[in-house]
Amino acid sequence: MSEDQKRQLETQLWGIANLLRGKISADDYRDYILGFIFYKYLSEKQYIYANSLLLGEATTDYKDLTDPDLLEAIKEESLLTLGYFLLPTELFSAIAARGNADTETESNYILEDLKAVLNHIEQSTMGTDSEEDFNALFEDLDLNSTKIGRTVAARNAVIVQILNHLNKIDFKLGDLESDVLGDAYEYLIGKFAAGAGKSAGEFYTPQQVSKILAKLVTTGKTKIKSVYDPTCGSGSLLLRVAKEAEITEFYGQELNRTTYNLARMNMILHDVHYRDFNIQQEDTLENPQHENLRFEAIVANPPFSAHWKGDDNPLNSNDARFSQYGRLAPKTKADFAFMQHMLFQLADNGIMASVFPHGVLFRGGAEGVIREYLIKEMNVLDAVIGLPANIFYGTSIPTCIVVLKKCREQDDNIVFIDASGEDHFIKVGNQNELREEDVELIVETYSKRETHDKYSYVATLAEIAENDYNLNIPRYVDTFEEEESIELDTVAEGLVQLDSELKSNEVSLTGFCKELGIKTPF
Template structure:
């Protein structure tokens, strides 16, 4: 599929979202639009796979299959290959056609059928390997909610409108690369995030930032055994790593239930097989789900300075993720709790890259103690990258990326990059946005470990110790712009010329005042 076709698909999908503007709140119609796109994807995937199985049979169109033995065989194969099963009558196009029937009759009522189908998708996986990946996946699609209509008729009308417009879009799953629809889905998630205000940070990391993290953790590698995101949101960071390297296994954890569902849908839409991802819904700090594993790549955009139980929970003092540092992250700032959790789960040959607020670079007390231990005792900090302010949805604060390794190749210095200057981004609407060239420069500077005037500096560990392990970027990268020297003789000459001009003007005004026989104003 060409770039033009991809943009057309994105435009078509966003056009459906615009149909609901003013009728349903953005947060609500996001869940319905994304959920129904996912249902259509599952339907088309099921039909394509079933048709492959029917090659050479008497009936080769899955929609026309009625033989129960054939359906049973297709179900068995589908659960192994796809992880779910849809009968011919449950396909998206069938329900859309029913909803688009004569609107003057009740024949276009589809809410109950739709509820039944969505429940069936989840129930078809019970007792199979994919049960956990599909469990309660459609729970945010509440077809009885008054948010989408006060009456059953109004709700049915809205749902029919969405399905009818979606049915007109050909996903072309048998023609396009697997990531094209997934990328269009990501595009929609980004568009929803742009209008979601503060809550956007819960489920979406801007693509350019995701790209930086993904390129950094895949440095020198074309294949990764595993990638992990402990606060995975919609899964966009995990999937961005997939664009940079071949990944065998994806692991993630997400606290918000709606966002957790979105992450699983996003994985499947990007054609990540259910056996290749493990996304769990729990509090990462309180109840980590993958603690026995070590990951070759770790990426994250944790909630900035979130509250956590900290020293209020005595178990954390003996938790291997936190105990070796001698101090716990403050209860009101969990940044270093997330950082040390990720570092604990990083494999010896892995790279970790995560976004944090600038405060992690210089705040003292417990955070300063942990920071010093990571640098001095573990020698795990590899790079500090400053990003522009107002680059994340929902917050305008400046942020940074910390890169860590347990076994650093270059273990006597740390790279500092100041990519937050005015000439390192562009403004789009209310947001600051990194360009492709900005991303490329950041990644190349990190990989080459370069000192560049007013942009980056390779600091020795001795220099960092001299600064008391304060990592504030201006201590290392001098971005001061000298003012042009002032020619005092020229300034003196200009002042004399101004004084002469002023005398001439005053003489002219005095002449006019005398002619008018009025007092001069000076």
């Protein structure tokens, strides 16, 4: 599929979202639009797969199949291959068609049928390997919510409208060479994030930042066994890594229930097999779900300076993730707790790249103790990359990327990159945005570990120690621009000339005022 066709699909999908503007709040219609796109995807996937099994049978179109034995056989194969099952009468197109019925003998009321179908998708997986991945997946699609209509008829009308518009769009799932729908889904998530304000950080990392993180953790690799995100949001970061290298297994954890559901949908919709991903819903710092595993690549955009239990939870002092550092991260700033957690889960041959607020680079107290231990005792800090301010949705603070490696190839230095200058981003609306060339320059500078005037510096560990393990980027990358020198004599001459011209103008103006018989203004 061409780029033009992909953009057309994105525009069509966003157009459906725009139909609901003013009728439903942005957060609510996001859940309905993304949820129904996912339902349509599952339906089309089921239809294509079932028809491939029916080749050679008397009935060659799954939509027309009624034979109970054939349906049972298709169900068994579907649960193994797809992880779920839909009857012909439960397909998206069938429900949308019922919504179009408007005769005296047939009602277009579909809410109960739709609710039953969504429940059955989940129920079909019970007792199978995919049960956990589909459990309560559609719980945010509340078809009885007054948010989408004050009456049953109004709610039905909104849902019918969404399904009708989606039913007209060809997802082209038969195009095996393209992840078009997955890309369009990512596009929609980004568009919703752009309009969600502060809450957007809960589920979305800007695409160009995701690209940097993905390229950093895949440096020198084309295949990676496992990738992990402890605050995975919608799963976009994990999926971005898969665009840079072949990934065998995806792991993630997310606290927010709605966002956790979105992450699982995103994985399935990007054709990641249910056996190849493990997304859990829990507090990563308090209840890590994958702590016995080690990952070759770790990417994250944790909530900035979040609160956590810290030393209020006595178990944290003995937790292997935190205990060796001598101090726990402050209760009001969990940034280092997330960093320590990720380092603990990092494989010896792995790379971790995560976004943090700049405070992790220079704040003192417990954070200073932890930072010094990471550098002096463990020698795991590989790079610090400063990003432009106002690049994340919902916050304008400047941020940085911290890169950690347990087995560093060049373990006697640390690369500092300052990509925050005005030459290294563009302004798009109210946001700053990295361009493709900005991303490539960051990745290339990191890979080659080069010093560039006013952009990057390769600092020795001795220099870091001399700065008391303060990692504030301006200490290492000098971006100071000398102001143009001013000739005071020239300025003085100019002032004399201006004074002379002013006096001449005053004389002329006085003459004009006398001719007009009015007072002079001075």
